[in-house]
Amino acid sequence: MSHPFKAVSLSFKKAPLAIRELLSLDEAACRRFLHTLHHDLGLSDLLVLSTCNRTEVYYAAEDDRSREIILALGHLKDRTDIGAFLPYFDLLLDATAATQHLFEVAMGLDAQVVGDLQISNQVKTAYQWSADADAAGPFLHRLLHTVFFTNKRVQTETSFRDGAASISYAALELVEELTADVANPRVLVVGLGEIGADVCRHLAASKAFGDITICNRTRAKAEELAEECGMRLVDFEELVPALKEADVIISSINRADPFFTRELVEHLDVLSFKFFVDLSVPRSIASDVEQVPGVLVYNIDAIQSKASAALQTRLAAVPQVRAIIAESIAGLEDWAKEMMVSPLIQKMKASLETLRQAELDRYQKKATPAESKLLDEATRSLMQKILKQHVLHLKSACKRDEADKLVAILGEMFDLEKQNVPA
DSSP: OOOOOEEEEETTTTTHHHHHSSSOOOOHHHHHHHHHIIISOOOEEEEEEEESEEEEEEOSSOOOHHHHHHHHHHHHOOOGGGGGGGEEEEEESSSSHHHHHHHHHTTTSSSSSSOOOOOHHHHHHHHHHHHHHOOOOOOOEEEEEEHHHHHHHHHHHTTTTTTTOOOOHHHHHHHHTTTTTTSSSSSEEEEEHHHHHHHHHHHOOOOOOEEEEEEEESSSHHHHHHHHHTTTTTGGGHHHHHHOOOOOOOOOOSSSSSSHHHHHTTTTTTOSSSSEEEOOOOOOOOOGGSSSEEEEEEEEOOOOOOOOHHHHHHHHHHHHHHHHHHHHHHHHHHHHHHHHHHHHHHHHHHHHHHHHHHHHHHHHTTTHHHHHHHHHHHHHHHHHHHHHHHHHHHHHHHTTOOOOHHHHHHHHHHHHHTOOOOO
């Protein structure tokens, strides 16, 4: 693809959770990073995507700017040792590779849980941030709209999204396994961001749990979800008693440092097993919490795909998804090629219009108003027909990768350089 689109990727495939959480970005950090990349580094077509499984930057530049981007990320996160993390990054310096990667990420092909629905919404949010920062150029706009259209095709034409195999659903199935021998297990969900709220909805739909409590620092959001899912709500100030009662604590708290410390958990007086499931990045449960007797901790890397049947269905649909992606990328490549000749088309149009106006000036002085109108309509129609034929030939040449030769011929035919017609 003839466009300088590139990507820098840090994902679960190469970077363990401990590394990913050090370099993860919340919304405010993503917006600051976009500003730095756009205004300080002069990059365009920017997309900054940061989830529990990846932190990625997509950008357009003629040269490889990946090292500068990684250093800027280190500066943003106050990591003077960012150089030590370089081996964990993947660099996609070819537009075709970067574009293919974004499609696979957005469709859920590159997700830790294959077909994860949340990632498509996260890509949409990242795109909105780019648009807000005026950092999304024509190519990124076209690319993302093609991605969203492709996502709809995958949703309606394949079984890739059948069942539920998101991180939140995987967490539900993990909890079902952990509490298989517990009569009426008591579940507490702390933190009601996107993943936390999804977990609550899955819990509400499950017949395995009848005693579910939710807690969130912002009560209004918790009240809405409690009403929607029919769950009990406790204030954040009453969290400790709720923790003592719960058999399972699912944490989806968004903060820089662990909320659940060993000191806090030791004061819960755990008498039997208590399970902590950490869905946060960075982790909201300290790594030494599991040293408390009776406490078992499962972080996001320990959550494997539990929706086995749904997963197998989705894996079987992967070739169909890849075929749809290939069609979308082919269409995007055709558009990118046509964009290369767009300036020439505009020059041809301006050149023909200049000639048309010159001829009209010669005859309209002697013509009646009715004749003048007829001349204007006839010459305009003729010009559009001439232009249309050349545009169709150009677009066909683009698809055959022969546009360069035709551009030169048309340039000489219309004498565009000498006429100095603006684009």
